[in-house]
Amino acid sequence: MENSQKMVKHPSRGYLFAKRVTDIVLSVIALILLSPVFLMIWLLDSFGDNKGPVFFKQTRIGMNHKPFKIYKFRSMIVNADEILHQDPELYQKYVANNYKLEPEEDPRITRLGRILRKTSLDEIPQFINILKGEMSLIGPRPVVKEEVEIYGDRADKFLSVKPGAMGLWQASGRSNIGYPERCDLELSYVDHASYWYDCRILFKNLISIFKSTGAY
Helix, strand or coil, X not given: CHHHHHCCCCCCHHHHHHHHHHHHHHHHHHHHHCHHHHHHHHHHHHHCCCCCCCEEEEEEECHHHCEEEEEEECXXXXXXXXXXXXXXXXXXXXXXXXCCCCHHHCCCECHHHHHHHHHCHHHCCHHHHHHHCCCEEECCCCECHHXXXXXXXXXXXXXXXXXXXXXXXXXXXXXXXXXXXHHHHHHHHHHHCCHHHHHHHHHHHHHHHHHCCCCC
8 A cells, every 4th residue: 555655646736726727617618508408408308218317326436535426417227227237147248348338238228328428428417526526627537436446556546636527548549448458548647647738638538529439
């Protein structure tokens, strides 16, 4: 544990202040500009073929191991977790495939959900998490408790920064890149985090979103 603590880089106060101001300003602007999207998806969820809550909330592990609820537009059926755990073979495949399933074999995803995931529109509510200070615009992708264990003695380093809605992993291929390569990418960001590096990653993410790279 002591060795892993020595590896943790502590960002400057100036960088953290500029990063937080940017997060707040961009989140407010995004939530205002994208409010029509919220309304449209709410209507489709409320009156479509799979009625249910518009938001999907899941516990993720944030900075310094603090859990929080991440927000997404719901892309799955209401009892998705129950369906997944009822099929042991499918669940094992889900775990073995870096906690993902191919869209065509995932019985949990709705028709609307496939579109939301392909276009990354399901991620929009994370601007709420960013505004609350639980996440940042740029940072390592927040993971569930089981995934933290994959980082082993590097977990403290991974969780030494705020998780991000966008990051180096997404910019490099997202779901096309699994563990352990994903660990190396996320930790590389921690090592090199700076304001201008964040700007470069943001630009690369926008390109990846436009191309739908690794989005499923």
